Amino acid sequence: MNEHIKPPAAPRTLPRESATFDAYTMSEIRRAAATGIYDIRGAGAKRKVPHFDDLLFLGASMSRYPLEGYRERCGTDVVLGTRFAKKPIHLKIPITIAGMSFGSLSGPAKEALGRGATAMGTSTTTGDGGMTQEERGHSQTLVYQYLPSRYGMNPDDIRKADAIEVVVGQGAKPGGGGMLLGQKISPRVAKMRTLPEGIDQRSACRHPDWTGPDDLEIKIEELREITDWEKPIYVKVGAARPYYDTALSVKAGADVIVVDGMQGGTAATQEVFIENVGIPTLAAVRQAVKALQDLGMHRKVQLIVSGGIRNGADVAKALALGADAVAIGTAALVALGDNDPQWESEYEALGTRAGAYDDWHEGRDPAGITTQDPELMKRLDPVRAGRRLANYLAVMTLEAQTIARACGKSHVHNLEPEDLVALTIEAAAMAQVPLAGTNWVPGQDGRF
Ligand SMILES: Cc1cc2nc3c(=O)[nH]c(=O)nc-3n(C[C@H](O)[C@H](O)[C@H](O)COP(=O)(O)O)c2cc1C
Numbered sequence: 001m002n003e004h005i006k007p008p009a010a011p012r013t014l015p016r017e018s019a020t021f022d023a024y025t026m027s028e029i030r031r032a033a034a035t036g037i038y039d040i041r042g043a044g045a046k047r048k049v050p051h052f053d054d055l056l057f058l059g060a061s062m063s064r065y066p067l068e069g070y071r072e073r074c075g076t077d078v079v080l081g082t083r084f085a086k087k088p089i090h091l092k093i094p095i096t097i098a099g100m101s102f103g104s105l106s107g108p109a110k111e112a113l114g115r116g117a118t119a120m121g122t123s124t125t126t127g128d129g130g131m132t133q134e135e136r137g138h139s140q141t142l143v144y145q146y147l148p149s150r151y152g153m154n155p156d157d158i159r160k161a162d163a164i165e166v167v168v169g170q171g172a173k174p175g176g177g178g179m180l181l182g183q184k185i186s187p188r189v190a191k192m193r194t195l196p197e198g199i200d201q202r203s204a205c206r207h208p209d210w211t212g213p214d215d216l217e218i219k220i221e222e223l224r225e226i227t228d229w230e231k232p233i234y235v236k237v238g239a240a241r242p243y244y245d246t247a248l249s250v251k252a253g254a255d256v257i258v259v260d261g262m263q264g265g266t267a268a269t270q271e272v273f274i275e276n277v278g279i280p281t282l283a284a285v286r287q288a289v290k291a292l293q294d295l296g297m298h299r300k301v302q303l304i305v306s307g308g309i310r311n312g313a314d315v316a317k318a319l320a321l322g323a324d325a326v327a328i329g330t331a332a333l334v335a336l337g338d339n340d341p342q343w344e345s346e347y348e349a350l351g352t353r354a355g356a357y358d359d360w361h362e363g364r365d366p367a368g369i370t371t372q373d374p375e376l377m378k379r380l381d382p383v384r385a386g387r388r389l390a391n392y393l394a395v396m397t398l399e400a401q402t403i404a405r406a407c408g409k410s411h412v413h414n415l416e417p418e419d420l421v422a423l424t425i426e427a428a429a430m431a432q433v434p435l436a437g438t439n440w441v442p443g444q445d446g447r448f
Pocket residue numbers: 042043044098099100101104105126127128145167169170171236260263264265266267306307308309327328329330331360370
């Protein structure tokens with residue numbers, strides 16, 4: 001054999017990344033191995049789960065009659081708290097701003113949320129850490145959260161609120177508590193929470209003074225007494241067993257129930273929680289509505305749904321499935337300026353990029369929103385940011401109205417499951433609407 005002739009190189013297959021051990025997973029194993037601590041971050045579940053994108057509307061044609069977009073009215077208002085409260089809340093749009101703590105958010109961010117929501121006739125919500133002057137001063141309608149941690153809780157502020165939300169849990173972490181790392185415990189945050197400056201704080205995962213729905217009933221009655229039965233009382237749960245949680249909240253005397261799905265944002269929690277605990281918003285809505293229907297309380301106790309609401313189509317789909325209103329957290333922060341590519345070089349310096357930034361717990365937010373750093377905070381102009389939020393809320397409302405009119409509805413609340421079909425079997429089963437092009441509703445047991 002001629003020793004100068006080399007055998008042809010064997011063809012090589014392309015390097016193949018494992019779907020199980022993908023690049024993100026491997027980087028997380030390396031991070032855990034190097035540090036010995038679990039990952040904490042903000043935002044909601046990032047994995048893909050069945051969502052409102054998997055539903056489509058059946059616009060009117062022959063068997064249904066659409067409304068004319070520019071001439072025929074399509075209402076968007078909603079009244080919350082009609083069950084027991086002497087002073088229910090009237091909102092012009094069915095999109096509310098979810099509870100986000102002062103401490104996780106800066107004072108200017110709280111002011112901007114108040115300004116934007118008020119301009120559109122809707123409500124904002126306090127959060128862990130109490131009520132700030134910025135938010136009360138600029139929110140026409142402010143819901144006061146009554147949380148397990150009691151951080152910043154103050155009976156005078158309860159009376160200053162327009163409604164009270166008893167927080168049992170959040171979609172990002174049902175059964176878990178919150179975190180506020182020391183770098184965000186500024187002198188003001190510490191004072192409001194009566195805790196030391198600069199020390200990590202964990203919010204409790206359950207209320208210290210009641211353990212179940214029977215106790216909650218007593219707690220709700222106490223809250224009604226100190227507010228002279230005027231203010232609606234909401235109960236917020238993270239979506240895990242929404243059928244039973246809704247039924248038990250009704251039994252405990254809630255005027256309004258807030259169900260927050262697993263995509264729901266948080267300021268800071270363990271990543272393992274965010275991605276692995278709770279059920280998707282889509283699955284939660286129909287279960288909560290069914291519980292209300294089974295009790296004859298649908299539309300008597302109002303339902304607010306949150307977790308991954310991004311646009312008017314999401315709003316319209318949540319309402320069509322039976323919600324009375326939605327709440328937004330993450331999307332409101334993005335509207336204010338969070339994750340804006342204008343700060344790209346600073347995100348890169350933090351080891352991330354615009355669109356992926358979720359280290360809200362670290363307090364180094366270049367946009368001045370999830371920080372207590374006085375210099376970074378100055379970057380957020382609350383007037384301009386409030387206007388941006390109002391614009392965004394206006395667009396969402398117009399989008400929901402456009403869809404409702406196309407389905408022949410003169411109010412967004414007249415949308416119904418019958419207006420929807422699903423693109424996937426999973427979404428059809430979760431939302432209990434037919435798979436597109438069929439009359440098949442997987443898992444239907446004939447009780448709907
Ligand atoms: C920065 C931030 C802070 C939050 N703080 C609270 C809080 O103090 N109390 C609470 O009940 N929920 C809190 N949440 C959760 C929201 O109230 C809401 O359930 C969630 O953001 C809705 O999902 P979305 O972000 O996809 O819209 C927070 C969320 C964010 C993004």
